[in-house]
Amino acid sequence: MPRPVSLVLVLAFLAANLPLRADEQKLPDPLIDLKGNPVTTADAWTNHRRAEILELFRENVYGRAPVGRPENLRFAVTNTMPDAMDGKATRKLVRISYAGRGGEGGINLIFFVPAGATKKPVPCFLFICNRGQENIDPTRAEKSPFWPAEQIVARGYAVATFWNGDVAPDKNTGFTNGVHALFDPPSGRRDDSWGTIAAWAWGASRVMDYLETDSDIDAKHVAVVGHSRGGKTALWAGAEDERFALAVSNDSGNSGAGLARIHGPKAETIRDIMKAFPYWFCANYRKYIDNENALPVDQHELAALIAPRLLYIASASEDLWADPQREFLCAVKASPVFELLGVKGMTTTAMPQPEHPLHDGNIGHHIRTGKHNLTEYDWNCYMDFADRHWKR
Numbered sequence: 001m002p003r004p005v006s007l008v009l010v011l012a013f014l015a016a017n018l019p020l021r022a023d024e025q026k027l028p029d030p031l032i033d034l035k036g037n038p039v040t041t042a043d044a045w046t047n048h049r050r051a052e053i054l055e056l057f058r059e060n061v062y063g064r065a066p067v068g069r070p071e072n073l074r075f076a077v078t079n080t081m082p083d084a085m086d087g088k089a090t091r092k093l094v095r096i097s098y099a100g101r102g103g104e105g106g107i108n109l110i111f112f113v114p115a116g117a118t119k120k121p122v123p124c125f126l127f128i129c130n131r132g133q134e135n136i137d138p139t140r141a142e143k144s145p146f147w148p149a150e151q152i153v154a155r156g157y158a159v160a161t162f163w164n165g166d167v168a169p170d171k172n173t174g175f176t177n178g179v180h181a182l183f184d185p186p187s188g189r190r191d192d193s194w195g196t197i198a199a200w201a202w203g204a205s206r207v208m209d210y211l212e213t214d215s216d217i218d219a220k221h222v223a224v225v226g227h228s229r230g231g232k233t234a235l236w237a238g239a240e241d242e243r244f245a246l247a248v249s250n251d252s253g254n255s256g257a258g259l260a261r262i263h264g265p266k267a268e269t270i271r272d273i274m275k276a277f278p279y280w281f282c283a284n285y286r287k288y289i290d291n292e293n294a295l296p297v298d299q300h301e302l303a304a305l306i307a308p309r310l311l312y313i314a315s316a317s318e319d320l321w322a323d324p325q326r327e328f329l330c331a332v333k334a335s336p337v338f339e340l341l342g343v344k345g346m347t348t349t350a351m352p353q354p355e356h357p358l359h360d361g362n363i364g365h366h367i368r369t370g371k372h373n374l375t376e377y378d379w380n381c382y383m384d385f386a387d388r389h390w391k392r
Helices: 007-016 042-062 149-154 178-183 196-211 229-240 270-276 283-288 299-304 324-340 376-389
Strands: 074-083 089-100 103-114 122-129 158-163 217-227 246-250 310-316 363-368
Touching: 042 196, 042 229, 042 283, 042 299, 042 324, 089 178, 089 196, 103 122, 103 149, 103 178, 103 196, 122 196, 122 229, 122 376, 149 158, 149 376, 158 196, 178 196, 196 217, 196 229, 217 229, 217 376, 229 246, 229 299, 246 376, 270 283, 299 324, 310 324, 310 376, 324 363, 363 376
Parallel strands: 122 158, 122 217, 217 246, 246 310, 310 363
Antiparallel strands: 074 089, 089 103, 103 158
């Protein structure tokens, strides 16, 4: 039985159906290029406008990574357990190694493949873990709904994860640790140098490099998933790396799926996030503190960069800091790009009630009753969406 809907969310539902306010009309149009020309064909988007928007996000929000796939990238399967999860899965532990002028680094990948799958290779959910490593215990002695690996495997998916701290620490160390220390150029950092979200997304792409080599994994059907700061990371990873077939943002809020120009009175702003976590972004992002309308992009354009692939944006009813209404509006405002590319985006402009997922279009959405978190309910919605669109 659905839990009761809060008054705040009821008011949000009503507001979602009102005519556009003036601030909504100020949102940049993803289908108008920098010269003011309308983008009316799929070719114009793919060959021109998409690259424009991607560069604007690199320059102004997340920063520019100085390296793609390192030439010295190496993979080593350090352990294989064929009878994991009481015989229901094969567990693999993989060390992904790389080196730069600042030394060596690596990612410890954990993943499980369903045992006895009738059809291989299998699709995979790659989770960017932004909480303690006890949430992704490879022994499965400790289980968490934050990463319910057993349930995902039972649905026929491989499930992979890495801890974001392997790539870069989630603290303001002046970019002297992790991949920033390895790959930042000797000339020093610029105002558009990559922040930590971009570094974590870079790490997800290095995992994807490995998954493409594993014969158990259907690399054409890999979803990248993240919660909160991990949700911001999953969106940026999906925008930069088109190999990800599905990008999932769970409660990502400001600088993720939350629009910058439009937000509720209790929602996080650019000022808030740059005060608390300036290292997540490039230095140029500081220009838009209390100055959101000068930002040449907004987050619906980040969502649009996923098109025509699959995108999922999820919110929680009591998570006013992330602001469910602006996350829903982000999905709505990204839809014209999906439609230009020949697929459905959001199939409604009416904000749904909690526990009423929207799965018809290539943009999935739901609101879960409750607080800022990632739960088994959320994961089941993501798998239901993948089942539907990957015809499983």
